[in-house]
Amino acid sequence: xxxxxxxxxxxxxxxxxxxxxxxxxxxxxxxxxxxxxxxxxxxxxxxxxxxxxxxxxxxxxxxxxxxxxxxxxxxxxxxxxxxxxxxxxxxxxxxxxxxxxxxxxxxxxxxxxxxxxxxxxxxxxxxxxxxxxxxxxxxxxxxxxxxxxxxxxxxxxxxxxxxxxxxxxxxxxxxxxxxxxxxxxxxxxxxxxxxxxxxxxxxxxxxxxxxxxxxxxxxxxxxxxxxxxxxxxxxxxxxxxxxxxxxxxxxxxxxxxxxxxxxxxxxxxxxxxxxxxxxxxxxxxxxxxxxxxxxxxxxxxxxxxxxxxxxxxxxxxxxxxxxxxxxxxxxxxxxxxxxxxxxxxxxxxxxxxxxxxxxxxxxxxxxxxxxxxxxxxxxxxxxxxxxxxxxxxxxxxxxxxxxxxxxxxxxxxxxxxxxxxxxxxxxxxxxxxxxxxxxxxxxxxxxxxxxxxxxxxxxxxxxxxxxxxxxxxxxxxx
RNA sequence: GGAGGCGUAGCUCAGUUGGAAGAGCAGCUGACUCUUAAUCAGCGGGUCGGGGGUUCGAGUCCCUCCGCCUCCA
Numbered sequence: 001x002x003x004x005x006x007x008x009x010x011x012x013x014x015x016x017x018x019x020x021x022x023x024x025x026x027x028x029x030x031x032x033x034x035x036x037x038x039x040x041x042x043x044x045x046x047x048x049x050x051x052x053x054x055x056x057x058x059x060x061x062x063x064x065x066x067x068x069x070x071x072x073x074x075x076x077x078x079x080x081x082x083x084x085x086x087x088x089x090x091x092x093x094x095x096x097x098x099x100x101x102x103x104x105x106x107x108x109x110x111x112x113x114x115x116x117x118x119x120x121x122x123x124x125x126x127x128x129x130x131x132x133x134x135x136x137x138x139x140x141x142x143x144x145x146x147x148x149x150x151x152x153x154x155x156x157x158x159x160x161x162x163x164x165x166x167x168x169x170x171x172x173x174x175x176x177x178x179x180x181x182x183x184x185x186x187x188x189x190x191x192x193x194x195x196x197x198x199x200x201x202x203x204x205x206x207x208x209x210x211x212x213x214x215x216x217x218x219x220x221x222x223x224x225x226x227x228x229x230x231x232x233x234x235x236x237x238x239x240x241x242x243x244x245x246x247x248x249x250x251x252x253x254x255x256x257x258x259x260x261x262x263x264x265x266x267x268x269x270x271x272x273x274x275x276x277x278x279x280x281x282x283x284x285x286x287x288x289x290x291x292x293x294x295x296x297x298x299x300x301x302x303x304x305x306x307x308x309x310x311x312x313x314x315x316x317x318x319x320x321x322x323x324x325x326x327x328x329x330x331x332x333x334x335x336x337x338x339x340x341x342x343x344x345x346x347x348x349x350x351x352x353x354x355x356x357x358x359x360x361x362x363x364x365x366x367x368x369x370x371x372x373x374x375x376x377x378x379x380x381x382x383x384x385x386x387x388x389x390x391x392x393x394x395x396x397x398x399x400x401x402x403x404x405x406x407x408x409x410x411x412x413x414x415x416x417x418x419x420x421x422x423x424x425x426x427x428x429x430x431x432x433x434x435x436x437x438x439x440x441x442x443x444x445x446x447x448x449x450x451x452x453x454x455x456x457x458x459x460x461x462x463x464x465x466x467x468x469x470x471x472x473x474x475x476x477x478x
Numbered sequence: 479g480g481a482g483g484c485g486u487a488g489c490u491c492a493g494u495u496g497g498a499a500g501a502g503c504a505g506c507u508g509a510c511u512c513u514u515a516a517u518c519a520g521c522g523g524g525u526c527g528g529g530g531g532u533u534c535g536a537g538u539c540c541c542u543c544c545g546c547c548u549c550c551a
Binding site for chain 1: 480485487488490491501502504505508509510511512513514515516517522523535544545546547548551
């Protein structure tokens with residue numbers, strides 16, 4: 001018994017492979033020089049022109065002494081025509097042993113069929129790689145959600161729009177990098193393994209460094225290292241890479257996700273605001289071709305300028321002008337009426353923020369900068385000059401999702417220590433002494449910003465599950 | 479973690495009240511030199527997610543485990 005006995009498909013294809021081998025074909029062939037990708041070759045189509053192309057055989061229409069078949073690569077599908085008289089008796093017989101899914105290379109000349117389809121008349125062909133398992137069905141494609149993620153390669157083969165999106169994702173990432181570079185920002189790489197996770201409030205993944213017998217954490221944010229670089233004199237830096245948070249899976253959460261963090265010395269929250277407007281509209285325009293996304297109720301218009309509203313004004317606008325003047329009991333009642341669960345010991349700020357997160361945030365469809373958030377929510381940024389109970393910050397909301405928070409960064413080491421101690425009062429060990437020490441050496445005033453890239457791409461492409469914008473989303477191991 | 483839904487051929491899916499496991503595509507055999515979801519004729523293909531139970535009899539009902547989806551925490 002061998003594993004080729006597993007099912008009739010593998011067995012049949014194995015048999016076909018052995019037959020081809022007998023006829024002198026190498027089932028897992030060699031390099032093949034093609035004139036170009038299928039779309040490029042098609043772009044230069046001319047009657048009688050000689051070309052070579054390679055791809056995966058996706059459909060085969062056998063008609064006695066001639067065969068029509070489709071080749072596919074990531075760019076296109078192209079029809080080839082194989083005639084017994086043209087290629088010769090043995091190569092024709094061998095071609096009939098090919099299976100859907102095999103990679104082949106072909107050489108021949110262009111012609112146009114009676115029905116007007118650009119086609120390659122094959123002079124010779126070679127086997128590049130045998131597929132021992134069949135592809136998903138050609139017409140319905142692969143729909144099984146689990147299989148699509150666990151075997152993404154099958155998804156990419158049978159659902160062309162999936163591949164098209166990930167090409168756009170790659171272009172968007174590339175545009176973000178070149179845009180920031182053109183503005184004078186320096187891309188840097190900081191540790192993904194950190195002795196102490198910081199820069200955000202989230203559960204980290206823990207791992208162990210054997211040689212040093214010490215626990216390490218996958219980063220939840222690169223922030224504290226990027227700020228060290230500001231102290232070191234890099235005045236405009238960004239990092240575009242993965243963060244890890246030890247949380248569950250959902251439509252909007254993958255435990256590893258792509259984050260862009262940007263820091264600009266001598267700038268502030270206003271500078272960040274300008275930068276994110278320019279960055280997002282640039283990517284929308286160059287990669288997705290429009291500032292308008294979707295239709296109907298949830299259509300998003302990215303046309304500048306974007307709305308800006310202080311947090312408390314927004315709350316008053318939705319909950320009534322006297323929201324902050326009422327007793328806390330009344331606020332709790334209203335939260336309960338909205339179907340929210342609030343704890344009896346929550347204060348006004350906590351109840352209000354619950355309402356904000358659960359009911360108000362999701363209604364902010366067109367880009368909205370929510371500014372002046374309560375200090376308790378954000379420990380690492382500065383308070384406003386005119387009011388030290390609110391933070392000089394924005395949260396950019398698009399499509400009902402938080403896309404990017406931007407700050408005027410806190411560079412006062414004394415206040416920073418107080419904030420960190422206040423945040424984790426029970427466990428003073430969690431104050432990152434090394435970071436506070438760095439601040440004591442003097443960090444320039446700066447604007448800083450984080451951009452959730454996966455969510456941004458969901459917005460720009462109109463895709464509503466994070467799994468569909470990540471090539472290999474995490475799933476429970478089988 | 480909680481509630482609900484789903485899991486049947488390689489793929490996409492049916493399966494009635496508990497009574498002989500089905501279709502299309504894919505595969506195999508044959509015919510066919512302009513087809514394109516090729517067509518025509520014929521033939522094979524199943525651990526009904528795993529395990530247990532009820533029953534004369536389970537894809538179907540019950541329990542349990544696994545995985546996926548949706549909503550909630």
